[in-house]
Amino acid sequence: xxxxxxxxxxxxxxxxxAFELASYASAIATQQGSSVTAVAINANDAExxxxxxxxxxxxxxxxxxxxxxxxKYASIIQQTAEKESASLVIVGSGSNDKFLAxxxxxxxxxxxxxxxxxxxxxxxxxxxxxxxxTNKAFAMTEVDTEKAxxxxxxxxxxxxxxxxxxxxxxxxxxxxxxxxxxTSTDKVSGKVAxxxxxxxxSGGRGLKGxxxxxxxxxxxxxxxxxxxxxxxxxxxxxxxxxEHVGQTGKPVASNLYIAVGISGAIQHLAGVNSSKxxxxxxxxxxxxxxxxxxxxxxxxxxxxxxxxxxxxxxFKANNA
Amino acid sequence: xxILVCISHVPDTTSKINFTDGDTKFDTNGVQFVIxxxxxxxxxxxxxxxxxxxxxxxxxNVGGPETEPTLRKALxxxxxxxxxxxxxxxxxxxxxKELAKVVSEGNYDLVIAGRESIDYNGGMVPGxxxxxxxxxxxxxxxxxxxxxxxxxxxxxxxxxKETISTNLPLVVGCQKGIVxxxxxxxxxxxxxxxxxxxxxxxxxxxxxxSHTKIASFEKPAAKGAVKLVDKDNxxxxxxxxxxxxxxx
Ligand SMILES: Cc1cc2nc3c(=O)[nH]c(=O)nc-3n(C[C@H](O)[C@H](O)[C@H](O)COP(=O)(O)OP(=O)(O)OC[C@H]3O[C@@H](n4cnc5c(N)ncnc54)[C@H](O)[C@@H]3O)c2cc1C
Ligand SMILES: Nc1ncnc2c1ncn2[C@@H]1O[C@H](COP(=O)(O)O)[C@@H](O)[C@H]1O
Numbered sequence: 001x002x003x004x005x006x007x008x009x010x011x012x013x014x015x016x017x018a019f020e021l022a023s024y025a026s027a028i029a030t031q032q033g034s035s036v037t038a039v040a041i042n043a044n045d046a047e048x049x050x051x052x053x054x055x056x057x058x059x060x061x062x063x064x065x066x067x068x069x070x071x072k073y074a075s076i077i078q079q080t081a082e083k084e085s086a087s088l089v090i091v092g093s094g095s096n097d098k099f100l101a102x103x104x105x106x107x108x109x110x111x112x113x114x115x116x117x118x119x120x121x122x123x124x125x126x127x128x129x130x131x132x133x134t135n136k137a138f139a140m141t142e143v144d145t146e147k148a149x150x151x152x153x154x155x156x157x158x159x160x161x162x163x164x165x166x167x168x169x170x171x172x173x174x175x176x177x178x179x180x181x182x183t184s185t186d187k188v189s190g191k192v193a194x195x196x197x198x199x200x201x202s203g204g205r206g207l208k209g210x211x212x213x214x215x216x217x218x219x220x221x222x223x224x225x226x227x228x229x230x231x232x233x234x235x236x237x238x239x240x241x242x243e244h245v246g247q248t249g250k251p252v253a254s255n256l257y258i259a260v261g262i263s264g265a266i267q268h269l270a271g272v273n274s275s276k277x278x279x280x281x282x283x284x285x286x287x288x289x290x291x292x293x294x295x296x297x298x299x300x301x302x303x304x305x306x307x308x309x310x311x312x313x314x315f316k317a318n319n320a
Numbered sequence: 321x322x323i324l325v326c327i328s329h330v331p332d333t334t335s336k337i338n339f340t341d342g343d344t345k346f347d348t349n350g351v352q353f354v355i356x357x358x359x360x361x362x363x364x365x366x367x368x369x370x371x372x373x374x375x376x377x378x379x380x381n382v383g384g385p386e387t388e389p390t391l392r393k394a395l396x397x398x399x400x401x402x403x404x405x406x407x408x409x410x411x412x413x414x415x416x417k418e419l420a421k422v423v424s425e426g427n428y429d430l431v432i433a434g435r436e437s438i439d440y441n442g443g444m445v446p447g448x449x450x451x452x453x454x455x456x457x458x459x460x461x462x463x464x465x466x467x468x469x470x471x472x473x474x475x476x477x478x479x480x481k482e483t484i485s486t487n488l489p490l491v492v493g494c495q496k497g498i499v500x501x502x503x504x505x506x507x508x509x510x511x512x513x514x515x516x517x518x519x520x521x522x523x524x525x526x527x528x529x530s531h532t533k534i535a536s537f538e539k540p541a542a543k544g545a546v547k548l549v550d551k552d553n554x555x556x557x558x559x560x561x562x563x564x565x566x567x568x
Contacts, residue, residue: 068477070447070457095477098435099459102412102447111413111531112444127535132440136337139440140535180456180486185477193479199567223568235501241462242476247333247438248357248496256567267333273540277565279557280546290546295560299551311554315562 001034001123004086005054006077008096009043015196016159017092019052023160024152025090026053027119039080039171041065041073050166052159058084058171065175067182068096072175074103079173081108081147088126089149094195101151110147117156117274134247134270153274154195155253194245197226199256200275202245204230204268206261206282206301210238215305216260222312228252230262246271261301264289281305321375321466321488323366324426326419326433326445327394328356328409329387333438339537346439346537355390358434362494364503365464366432367398373466376400378426382409382418388520395515396507402518407525412440414530416448421526423453429469429488435460435495446493455489462497 005025007018018040025036035055040046042065046057058080065072077100081089089110091097098114105112113128117138120128126143128150194200201220203213213227220227227243234244245252247270257275261282262268269292272278280293283300290296297304331337331351338347355363369375379394381387382405391402405418423431431450436443443459450457456471458464462481463474469488474481476497492498507515549557561568 070459095460095475098443099447099457099475102416102444103451103457105413105444105531106416106448106451111411112442113532114443115441129538132534132537133331133337134438134441135540137339138538138540140538141532142535143532145531180458180484183472183483183485185480185482187477187480191479195478231501241497242481244496256561256565270333277561277567279561290548292543293546294544294565295557296546296548297551297554297557298548304551304554308554308557311558312568315558315568319562 001032001088002084002086003029003034003036003088003090004077004081004084005036005038005090006097007038007040007043007046007049008092008094009040012042012044014040014043014045014048015094017094017154018049019159020154020157021090021092021152022049022052022054023162024119024157026162026164027160028088028123029053032123037080037084037086039077041076047166047168050164051161053162053164054166055164057166057168059168060171060173062175069178069180070096070099070103071178071180074100074107075176076173077104078107080171087147089147091149091151093151093154097151101149105149108147108149109145110149111143111145112149112151113141113143114151116150116152131274135273136270153253155255155276192224192226194226194228194243194250194252197254199223199225199258200228200252200254201225201258201260202228202230202262202272203233203260204262205232212302213239215301219258219305219309219312222309222316230268259289260305262289263287264292321369321373321430322426322428323369323375323377324423324428324431325359325363325366325377325379325394325399326431327359327363327379327381327391328434328437328439329353329381329383329390330356330437330439333357337539343537344534353390355394356434356437358436358495360504361496361498362432362434362492363394363397363399364499364505365494367505368499369466370398378403378428380419380422381405382407382415384408391520392515393507395518395520396511397505398511400518402520404520404522405525406522410530411532412442412444413448413532414527416445416452417527417529418525419445419449420452423449430466431455431491433491433493435493443493446491450491453489453491455491456486457491458484458486459493461492461494464492464494464498
């Protein structure tokens, strides 16, 4: 059995999730006595994957691939999977992974198991645990096809260093035409994206209005965190929709999630529950979110958050 | 323009999730079913195309007879007709294969599906369907305009959005943003009366092939009690986050 991982990069550099996929694949390969190949598109640092157990990297470099195209990328991964006779392909859970994975599944006739959170329970047949009902449950999924694709949930496995001798090979796949093309990209620069964030600071209706969001932003800045919000906050236009997290918004799987003035409705919790550590700041001791939290402060956000921000600044300065 | 909107019938977001038959089946007891929220946004956008650009809107579901109230609700919102493929939706691959047949036979120009269904969160039906029918595909679609056979779609990406220029036939996996929450429609009496008379065609499935099955379900382990920290002792919180949780 050979394992292929698709490692995403941005601006020529691998994303952190690439190393998590490598760690995960390497753990499977060690159990199975097989090896891990990575395919990286327009990445200049792909050899670093050797630090996380990857044996071989196939690097694809082509300027026509600078803009993401799900169709082209899926075709490239398909070609590498066929070339390497990979029976298991592992991808991540970012928005580009979610765009290309179903296309790849249809092209390879390989079952796609999304939202995977653990190592497989068995390899043949492949049995692996994934989340379902937006984190309200897990489903042990059994695959009936020869080939399979696992889409690993972010932050579910972590990074495991494992230095390996890695060989690098450049690969020139045939690149299909794509009738779709990106005409403009609008990325907020200097801000951490929720999908990539280790820490997320989120605000709810308890903040009373958009003019108070400096509380959330200042706290996020000290922590190098992304900012997020509850659904009503984005529906009222206090914050952009891209910050809405929860069952019908973005999922959050950060190491630390700080919820300020959010009650903890079931739909909100479903989307943020897979964050490792949750801190809740709410002036109502009976707010349901306290039941789902690791740490809590019962208090007025307008008093607690600025103080916490100051104290964290001092802490950061002393621990730099 | 002929539009097909894929509707998945899912437990209401407030549902308590339980299982039966030795944790192998979802327990539907007491569960209220609704139109998948992402599909409701898509259906609303389809109604806009119908009203502003004269499109026809068909809705489709792969599911048993129990999904018909959900389909009637979508008809009451304003879809013209409904198709139900009479089968248990075993996995995303199976659903996409069945939908592909409907799309090819009906020559739809635009297929609107949701980014994911909130029950199994597969997020795979639209992408597979687009691939099986050789259509263009945009996922996480938060904006869509059509002119003739050209389409401009906005897609959410990690940390921003991008605009994509593409052509019909097109499949989109959409989410909130394609229309706003306030644009969602609640069926009125007239809509509900009219929906009763609209055509709902039931077709039998053409394949039985699926890629995966669920061996068992499990609920997350119960959470330990929250550690409350006094609001006047924030140093303690910082120390806990640093030394105990090791997240800062
Ligand atoms: C189909 C559907 C899907 C949904 N999807 C989502 C989703 O994806 N994400 C989501 O977030 N919601 C979702 N919701 C909405 C959800 O049900 C709740 O309405 C919402 O999460 C509440 O937002 P909130 O906590 O910001 O506001 P509220 O419930 O109004 O809570 C505000 C909180 O702030 C506290 N507070 C007030 N003043 C202060 C203060 N000075 N200091 C500290 N705390 C204070 C209050 O005690 C309260 O707990 C969905 C609902 C439906 C019906
Ligand atoms: N059984 C079904 N019948 C019709 N459409 C479906 C069905 N299941 C999923 N879909 C569509 O595909 C989208 C994504 O679903 P999924 O891939 O299951 O997460 C949904 O939002 C629907 O638009």
